[in-house]
Amino acid sequence: MKIEPIRTEKDLKKALLRIDKIIDSKPGGKEYDELEILSTLVEAYEGKHHPIDPPDPIQAILFRMEQQELKQADLAPLMGGANRVSEVLSKKRKLSLKMIRNLHSKLRIPFESLMAPAK
Numbered sequence: 001m002k003i004e005p006i007r008t009e010k011d012l013k014k015a016l017l018r019i020d021k022i023i024d025s026k027p028g029g030k031e032y033d034e035l036e037i038l039s040t041l042v043e044a045y046e047g048k049h050h051p052i053d054p055p056d057p058i059q060a061i062l063f064r065m066e067q068q069e070l071k072q073a074d075l076a077p078l079m080g081g082a083n084r085v086s087e088v089l090s091k092k093r094k095l096s097l098k099m100i101r102n103l104h105s106k107l108r109i110p111f112e113s114l115m116a117p118a119k
Contacts (some may be wrong), residue, residue, distance in 0.1 A: 001030055
């Protein structure tokens with residue numbers, strides 16, 4: 001097992017090809033150890049060079065509504081009423097800290113998504 005740092009896109013591609021070959025390796029073996037190390041290196045490189053921004057808070061809410069087949073009325077108790085839901089979803093009102101806490105605790109929307117700057 002010869003593992004090299006990932007410094008360039010070419011290095012990344014090479015590591016991803018190797019991961020693809022050993023992805024089904026069994027725990028406890030040398031290839032599995034190599035897979036863990038390469039995965040960590042790829043994650044670190046991509047995190048630094050290809051970061052993924054959290055979604056817009058409204059998009060995060062709409063996505064969760066779609067996932068759970070919720071209607072705006074279902075969010076009213078979490079956000080202080082139907083009017084508040086409408087205002088927030090139309091970006092006429094910002095999420096309050098109380099709304100963010102409720103959406104996180106009841107719908108499991110990550111804080112990072114709810115507190116990201118609106119786009």
